[in-house]
Amino acid sequence: MKSRLLLLLVLVMPCIAQFPESATRSLVSDVKAFRQGDVVTILIIEDAQADNQATTQNTTSTQLSAQASGNIGNTEGSAGIGIGTQNNFNGRGATNRSERVRAKLTARITDASNLNALRIEGTRTVTINGEMQTITLRGYVRFVDIQPDNTVYSFQIADLVLIYNGDGVISKSQEPGLFTKFLRFLF
Secondary structure, rough: OHHHHHHHHHHHHHHHOOOHHHOOOOOOOOOOOOOOOOEEEEEEEEEEEEEEEEEEEEEEEEEEEEEEEEEEEOOOEEEEEEOOOOOEEEEEEEEEEEEEEEEEEEEEEEOOOOOOEEEEEEEEEEOOEEEEEEEEEEEEHHHHHOOOOOEEEHHEEEEEEEEEEEEEHHHHHHHOOHHHHHHHHHH
């Protein structure tokens, strides 16, 4: 009996040592992130489109005239005054913006005091050929939105703050020059 118990312990101990979280989780439940320090993979799928058009047409016309005529003795006289103004304005404007972001980012649960709103934060920085791309994400995710494989779509994150920055040769070549920046500052 003791040898069977000892054999069972010898077989089970390496499993417990290899998976330390098994001591606090059920053997039959999903290994989903739910506490502070756990990580979730965010599948960033953001599509935003905005169109705006405005057309304005304004026409103003004013006419004012006065006419006077009269007779004094043998002299006949007449006078006339006319004033006219006209104002035409046509304005047209249009904006069109389309954005698309696709990425994967692993974020850490920073506050798990409420399972209905787990606070998550994550940053990912990749540098390729001197061009550094940084994605920063934070927000709140519901425990029920975390999939069994610990993934969450970005559109399921409440109060999502998603910052995507690039710094390097390509980003700097797209910036206006110093003289253009100075003119924009003045005007």
